[in-house]
Amino acid sequence: MSIKVLLADDQALVRGALAALLGLERDIDVVGEVGRGDEVLAAVRRTGAEVALLDIEMPGMSGIDVAEQLSREEPSCRALVVTTFGRAGYVRRALEAGARGFVVKDTPASELAEAVRRVHSGLRVIDPTLAAESLYEGVNPLSPREREVLREALTGAPVASIAAQVYLSPGTVRNHLSSAIGKTGTTTRMEAARVAQDNGWL
Structure with a gap:
């Protein structure tokens, strides 16, 4: 067969x-x-x-x-x-x-x-x-929420727009972005998003 x-x-x-x-x-x-x-x-x-x-x-x-x-x-x-x-x-x-x-x-x-x-x-x-x-x-270091906000960050959208897309407050989005920047060893949210994308984490 x-x-x-x-x-x-x-x-x-x-x-x-x-x-x-x-x-x-x-x-x-x-x-x-x-x-x-x-x-x-x-x-x-x-x-x-x-x-x-x-x-x-x-x-x-x-x-x-x-x-x-x-x-x-x-x-x-x-x-x-x-x-x-x-x-x-x-x-x-x-x-x-x-x-x-x-x-x-x-x-x-x-x-x-x-x-x-x-x-x-x-x-x-x-x-x-x-x-x-x-x-x-090793394991993807990003949480599901961090991945979500980084995917939106890839578009270049401002924090307020990202917050609206993922139904979170701007302050919470900033916290997730800050955490993701730390975990990826980068300095900006766009860099963090690109590193995460290059590693297949998003």
Whole structure:
């Protein structure tokens, strides 16, 4: 029996390349492709996909959020994150969300196919370099609220606007930003937001 695979990536060229590569494998059948994260769950239910290859940054819903949704609502379909964003912080977040694997897009085709097989069989697959970095860097130091205000800070919005977006008082937002600046070893909220983004913490 072939392993039914769903591809989720907002770049049509990438989906096409992955479909072509995996289509060469006799035991893998690409049963669907979507370009948005919020289309994955319905596509899994429609196609009976057993493994979903997820990009991280997609419109509608991130690959990490999709992995969490699948583990909660369609656990028979295992999530394998395949991304250009090889950041150690993403690995930890993806695995905590329920993803069974995490590899980067320049993984050789034979290794990607093997990753699909291993995830399908219930094993975990993690890019070895990223796994080592993830262990070295440790846990994301930011609290959920600090991550929330830093995501808003990335837009360059003033404190009052951030406060309105996250339903907190400006004083509380300043406290969260100050704490995040301390934890990231930076001096401004924009620097803190960029460091957090570069580490895959947001």
